Amino acid sequence: MDNSLKGRVALVTGGTKGIGKAIADRLSSEGCKVVVTARTEPKENPNGHxxxxxxxTQPESAESIAKEILTTFGRIDIIVNNAGANLSPGGGFSTxxxxxxxxDWQLNFLSVVRIxxxxxPVMIEQKSxxxxxxxxxxxKQPIWEMTMSYSSAKAALNIYSKALANELGAKGVRVNVVSPGVVKTPLMLEFIENLAKSSNIKVDDAFKAVMDKVGAPLGxxxxxxxxxxxxxxxxxxEAKYITGINYSVDGGALPVV
Structure with missing residues (x-):
C-alpha cells in the first residue's frame, strides 16, 4: 500500500497476542504508530508498540485509554476493537x-461501545x-453447545457497527466489521483443550468436532x-469508499452468500 498509513495513530485492543498482535504488527509495518492494550504487558515487544x-471489562478503562492516547499522540486515526473471547462454559443455556x-457482554460488546x-469525538473533529x-x-452461525452468550454479544456488535457506520459516514469516519472463523491463536487452542477436558475426549477429537461444526471448505x-x-x-x-460492511474470513464456512 506504499506506506499510505505512515504516521497514522492506531489503537489495537487485545493487541499483544493472537489476531490482535498480528494486526498490530502489520499496521506497524505499514508505518502506523501502534498503541496496544491488554491486561498484562508482554515480555517481548519487538516492534515497540x-x-x-x-x-x-471495567467501565472506566475506556476513558483512561483515550486520555493516555490523546495526551501522548494528540490524535487517533484507527481503532481496531479486537479484544474479545468466548469465556463461558459450553453446554447450552442451563450452564x-x-x-x-x-x-461475555462486557468484554465482547460494551467494551467496544465505550472505546x-x-x-x-476526536475523529469527528478531524473529519477522518x-x-x-x-x-x-x-x-451468524451460533453453536449452542459452545458459543451461546459469546455469539449473542458479537451479533449485537454487528448491528451496532452497521448503525454506527450509518451515523458517522457523513462525518468522515468509516466503520467496518471483520468476522474471522476458526483462527490458530493461543486462545482458540486453549478453548479446544478445555472442550476436550469437559467432554472427556482427546484434543484431536475436540478439534475435529469444532471443525465439523464450523464446516469450513478449506478444512x-x-x-x-x-x-x-x-x-x-x-x-x-485504498478502502475509502467501504463502510458498513461485515467481512467473513472463515475459509468458506458461512453457507450463504
Whole structure:
C-alpha cells in the first residue's frame, strides 16, 4: 500500500497476542504508530508498540485509554476493537449463569461501545478516522453447545457497527466489521483443550468436532496474519469508499452468500 498509513495513530485492543498482535504488527509495518492494550504487558515487544495496561471489562478503562492516547499522540486515526473471547462454559443455556452472560457482554460488546464513544469525538473533529470491530462467524452461525452468550454479544456488535457506520459516514469516519472463523491463536487452542477436558475426549477429537461444526471448505484454521491482511486494507485510503460492511474470513464456512 506504499506506506499510505505512515504516521497514522492506531489503537489495537487485545493487541499483544493472537489476531490482535498480528494486526498490530502489520499496521506497524505499514508505518502506523501502534498503541496496544491488554491486561498484562508482554515480555517481548519487538516492534515497540506503545502499551497500555487495561481491563476492558471495567467501565472506566475506556476513558483512561483515550486520555493516555490523546495526551501522548494528540490524535487517533484507527481503532481496531479486537479484544474479545468466548469465556463461558459450553453446554447450552442451563450452564450459563448471569455472571457468564454479563462477562461475555462486557468484554465482547460494551467494551467496544465505550472505546468508540471515548475516542470518536476526536475523529469527528478531524473529519477522518476508521474503526474496525472484530466480530466472529459464530455471530451468524451460533453453536449452542459452545458459543451461546459469546455469539449473542458479537451479533449485537454487528448491528451496532452497521448503525454506527450509518451515523458517522457523513462525518468522515468509516466503520467496518471483520468476522474471522476458526483462527490458530493461543486462545482458540486453549478453548479446544478445555472442550476436550469437559467432554472427556482427546484434543484431536475436540478439534475435529469444532471443525465439523464450523464446516469450513478449506478444512483448516486461519493464520492470524490472514485476518491482519484484510484489516490493513480496510483501514487504508485504498478502502475509502467501504463502510458498513461485515467481512467473513472463515475459509468458506458461512453457507450463504
Amino acid at each position: 506503545y502499551f497500555i495496561a487495561s481491563d476492558l 450459563l449463569s448471569d455472571e457468564h452472560w454479563i462477562t 468508540n464513544k471515548a475516542l470518536l 478516522g476508521v474503526i474496525i470491530n472484530i466480530s466472529t462467524g459464530a455471530a 483448516r484454521m486461519a493464520d492470524p496474519e490472514e485476518i491482519a491482511n484484510l484489516v490493513a486494507f480496510l483501514v487504508s485510503p
